[in-house]
Amino acid sequence: MNLNRRRFLALAGAAALAPRLVVAQQHTDLGVRKIRLIAREENRSMLDENTSTRLWGYSENELRLVQGQPVEIEFINELSEPSSVHWHGLRINNAMDGVTGLTQDPVQPGETFVYKFTPQDAGTFWAHTHHRTYEQLARGLYLPLIIEEPTTPDYDRELVMMFDDWRVKQDGQIDLDSFEDMHDWSHSGRLGNVLTVNKQLEPQLAALAGERVRLRLINAANARVMTIRAPLPGWIVAKDGQPLTDVAPLRGSLRIAPAERYDLLVDIPNEAGAILPFGFDYQGQFYEIAQIQVNASASESTARGEPKPLPANPIYMPSKEPEVQLKLEMQGGAMRWLSEATYKGERLSGRELMQRQQAWALNGIANMAEKPMFDVASGTLVEIEMINSTAWEHAMHFHGHHFQSDSANYPPSTWHDTLLMAPQERVMILMPADNLGKWLIHCHMIEHQMAGMKTWFTVS
Ligand code: C2O
Numbered sequence: 001m002n003l004n005r006r007r008f009l010a011l012a013g014a015a016a017l018a019p020r021l022v023v024a025q026q027h028t029d030l031g032v033r034k035i036r037l038i039a040r041e042e043n044r045s046m047l048d049e050n051t052s053t054r055l056w057g058y059s060e061n062e063l064r065l066v067q068g069q070p071v072e073i074e075f076i077n078e079l080s081e082p083s084s085v086h087w088h089g090l091r092i093n094n095a096m097d098g099v100t101g102l103t104q105d106p107v108q109p110g111e112t113f114v115y116k117f118t119p120q121d122a123g124t125f126w127a128h129t130h131h132r133t134y135e136q137l138a139r140g141l142y143l144p145l146i147i148e149e150p151t152t153p154d155y156d157r158e159l160v161m162m163f164d165d166w167r168v169k170q171d172g173q174i175d176l177d178s179f180e181d182m183h184d185w186s187h188s189g190r191l192g193n194v195l196t197v198n199k200q201l202e203p204q205l206a207a208l209a210g211e212r213v214r215l216r217l218i219n220a221a222n223a224r225v226m227t228i229r230a231p232l233p234g235w236i237v238a239k240d241g242q243p244l245t246d247v248a249p250l251r252g253s254l255r256i257a258p259a260e261r262y263d264l265l266v267d268i269p270n271e272a273g274a275i276l277p278f279g280f281d282y283q284g285q286f287y288e289i290a291q292i293q294v295n296a297s298a299s300e301s302t303a304r305g306e307p308k309p310l311p312a313n314p315i316y317m318p319s320k321e322p323e324v325q326l327k328l329e330m331q332g333g334a335m336r337w338l339s340e341a342t343y344k345g346e347r348l349s350g351r352e353l354m355q356r357q358q359a360w361a362l363n364g365i366a367n368m369a370e371k372p373m374f375d376v377a378s379g380t381l382v383e384i385e386m387i388n389s390t391a392w393e394h395a396m397h398f399h400g401h402h403f404q405s406d407s408a409n410y411p412p413s414t415w416h417d418t419l420l421m422a423p424q425e426r427v428m429i430l431m432p433a434d435n436l437g438k439w440l441i442h443c444h445m446i447e448h449q450m451a452g453m454k455t456w457f458t459v460s
């Protein structure tokens, strides 16, 4: 086949040969961890300290679980509408995936659902609503989900930076009237006018001079791809929770699509009192969105050089030829409007689709197909040629699985649960399908998902 394909297989082979640390599936000796997580209203300041913005959120600021330790999370819905929780990127039991309409019924106001699973991968993940996501996510129903390694890798501190982009009105409240704006849905998705880090305006984080810090970066925006400019050089050590087998130097800025995560290791300079500004690059301008304040440390540290990779997770690319080869074509949207597509089993014209708020399609089908896009036996290696035939970027997300790609925009050993595709780009992906159940594939620009960019597959 083509060059891409050859480079790709070489890459898959190399990954298969890399040494792996095998992690026991279940550390029952740690016991079952029990956590209560309440979805409820909360207030934050999205304009200035004097305004209180009504948001939705969870009763915890973040969830920290331990790799291999079983957990039971009692989710209580104290909101006025049904909801659910999706554990984005975790390769867990299908019934716990939190997708209403596919893996569970919505959790009604006042009701409870107990999510039980054992995280098998350590890394940076996130949890978010998966019910009326376009609205509930934009109102703040998300939190960082950190799965710790059983023993901490070599660094001194970690900082989580979860980015979001809010559409806030003059009075400081979330713009609720534009959730179903068809212009947003058929163009770039809902973009906001206020950027936050950890739901705060320009927070100041702190570290000690000379420390090596693990930064966990998460993009929780509905649709905005963020270009983050870190004030100090470092290394990318993981993407979407999965460690890179070779750490990749980070210079300058990093583009992070909605739902993507990057773990960086950075060395804080020996300059007590310094303020390190984190920026957001936008149309050639630098906007400061957070700072790290450098505090004095008791001991001077010396340069440590390139870090070792994080301990590997139990994920493997089999060294065999793919058994199933498929195409997934992204279609439609502004400037490449659909002339027709199938929606709920009916062939409709572009105009009829727009009347049903559908502007995008995957392989000629807008929104959930009646049959899965593919149905494979567990253990099948699936190769998919991803073709973006639209004029827009898309952050393509697969549930319950990770995959590798030949995209030139990521370091070579990257595993993805989300992949950013440029307009007109073609990328080959290889996915070991090994998690039983029904899994979604969708664009994580949530308005694109709502307006058609969504399908599913099954592993049996
Ligand atoms: Cu992060 Cu289907 O979701």
Ligand code: CU
Pocket: 393, 394, 395, 443, 444, 445, 448, 449, 453
């Ligand atoms: Cu999209």
